[in-house]
Amino acid sequence: MSAGGERPAVPDLAALGRGAWGTFVHGPSRPVLLRVLFAMATANDPSPIWVDLRGPDNAPDLGGPAELGWIPDHNLFIVSASDARPQDAMGNLALWTMIRSDEPDAAVSQLTDFLRLPSAVQEAVSRAGGAGARPMFVVANSDRVRDYYPRDARGVRPIIDAMIHSGVLPLFGSTSPPGAGRMAFDFVFEVRAAGLDEARAGVLFCEKAPPHSGFPEGSSHMLSSFPAIAAALDAQPSRATF
Secondary structure, three states, X not given: OOOOOOOOOOOOHHHHHOOOOOEEEEEOOXXXXXXXXXXXXXXXOOOOEEEEEEOOOOOOOOOOHXXXXXXXXXXXXXXXXXXXXXXXXXXXXXXXXXXXXXXXXXXXXXXXXXXXXXXXXXXXXXXHOOOOOOOEEEEEOHHHHHHHOOOOHHHHHHHHHHHHHOOOEEEEEEEOOOOHHHHHOOEEEEEEOOOHHHHHHOEEEEEEOOOOOOOOOXXXXXXXXXXXXXXXXXXXXXXXXX
């Protein structure tokens, strides 16, 4: 509350797409987290790419956008956790045919990091990237592949940069507890809600944000105060709401 008793202004979720930034969102409830990711993505891009990292049964998560039919088939990439390992061998082989001798070191590094992404993710990034506005690129359930990737911010940032360099804005979601590598992202949010039943009273806490983005670090806002998030939390399987 401000000194006059007024609530602080609710930041605009479209701020996530106003810079060449990567965003990480975590929380204890997977259905709530996935719906918040959907709201954040569609607030910036009406047709985001959605990479759905699946569990051992390869089934969509109940209550999430993929299971509810909110993601068009042409934008949905289903990847099993076992297929999401970095493609080091493939990447190293491909480098011999793709890198010229006069490539600057920075370009070589970014290309190497991109080629280490799983092949399905590379395909999705390549399809989404290009001229015009940067599309939102959601990697849902990234906690399922955490063991395959670096754990610290220094190791994670090159992966983010490779995706941004390829023309997309990465938006990662992970159930809690999150790893230290999350601080490599430009925005870091915690979704504080135990489940869908009480999600409207839940909170979006900003751990990290770029200066002047509209999201002060350490700020909290009720999930229901964001119209796009409130609509996603309340929505039924029909996509008519969006």
